[in-house]
Amino acid sequence: MVPERLDLVISGGRVIDPATQTDDHLDIGVIGERIAVIAQGPLTAPAAATIDAGGCLVVPGLVDIHTHLLAGGSFWGIRPGPVAWRTGVTSWVDAGSAGIYNLLQFLERAAGYQPLTVYGFLNISGIGLVGQTGELALPEHCDAALCAEAVTANPDRIVGIKCRLDHRSTAGGSLRGLHAALEAAGAAEVPLMVHIGQGPPALADVLAALRPGDIVTHCTTGQNMALVDDSGRVLDCVREANARGVLFDVGHGSGGFSFAVAEALVQEGLTPDVISSDLHQLSVLGPGFDLPTAMSKLLAVGMPLPDVIAAVSSRAATAIGRQDRCGTLAPGRRADIAVLRMRVGQLDLFDSYLRERRTADLLTCEAAIVAGSPLPAEPPDAPAPWVKTSPTQRALVRDRGATPPAREPWALQLQEKGDFVPMPLAGPPLFARGSEALD
Ligand SMILES: [Zn+2]
Secondary structure (H helix, E strand, C coil): CCCCCEEEEEEEEEEEEHHHCEEEEEEEEEECCEEEEEECCCCCCCEEEEEECCCCEEEECEEEEEECCCCCCCCCCCCCHHHHCCCCEEEEEEECCCCCCCHHHHHHHHHHCCCCEEEEEEECECCCCCCCCCCCCCHHHECHHHHHHHHHHCCCCEEEEEEEECCCCCCCCCCHHHHHHHHHHHHHCCCEEEEECCCCCCHHHHHHHCCCCCEEECCECCCCCCCECCCCCECHHHHHHHHHCCEEECCCCCCCECHHHHHHHHHCCCCCCECCCCECCCHHHCCCCCHHHHHHHHHHCCCCHHHHHHCCCHHHHHHCCCCCCCCCCCCCCECCEEEEEEEEEEEEEECCCCCEEEEEEEEEEEEEEECCEECCCCCCCCCCCCCCCCHHHHHHHHHCCCCCHHHHHHHHHHHHHHCCCCCCCCCHHHHCCCCCCCC
16 A cells, blocks of 8 residues: 655665565655655655665665674773764664673663664673773673573663673683673573684684574684684584574674685685674774675675675574564664665775775765664764774775775774874784784
């Protein structure tokens, strides 16, 4: 049934909605906060506003399952508003910035980020990610029973448990935190997201403990817990975990994405289930930048476009058990919509280790719509006083074309603010293969 009047029409775009198996040139009509109709255009009902999406992709508002949003309360946290409007990310998931000691602060922050949808994984360590690392160094910070209670008490906000497993976070590679996290996730019946990077622990020991539906983030890491061996072959323990239903998420961040590993995974038929940005105080300055840039990097290593869209919509929403809340354009659902443009040209993108890849396609966002209304532009926040960008990072991003052209003014402004930081700048080893895991 065609409605008599529409508040917003998005016309002429290629609509890709993996949840409803839609991939066609269609018009979308919105009434109030909800999607009213998706049909071959032109829609005949008069509309109060129209977005001409000719030449664009129209996809569900992006779901980013690994970000850090406890701004002003943790080392990594940023505010999502200055990023959401220019990237189309309408549903944000904080990955363990808060543990039980600072959960209340996260809940207050998350409520303040409306109209964006914000969820969180609760860190198994009570101190969360207040500091850069080391949260699992002290066993008394992990109380599985209290964590499970906190998850159960906050079903609208908390979607799972987070545990970082690298030698710095665990102070040497202990699996004590993993076992506590599994106990909490089991009791609360939610997924566990584990971060991998520079071990110990060993990847095989971590994967062996995970259950179907648990999520391995930084699955494209180039550090020594990589999913592939030196010749690019997927490890047996990875295939076994994949067959068991363990999910693999990109989590680009400042240490989680290697072009070589991502390409090997795609070639070996183990494409990531979910693509996330791991956006935080460091990665937002580049070369991570944001989710559409991470998506472009997966396209560059051969992941097909519909698969890339599924990895930031239907599959991302399902991974956090919120497929009834986000990640689709089905009529009746909240009108969270991203209008993306594929910019075709020669562009150099860089992975977390500042290795370069020339790509032909860059996804950028033309409009981010939340509950039927386009998000207004917001200027970027200044980096936190403790943020140090390296001279190499700044030079590559500024001088060698790694900054997506559409966003260059914002990135430059951020970097110039970064220059004010009254601390010695970190050097290139931050990004070197085998360097200590950041996040
Ligand atoms: Zn992270």
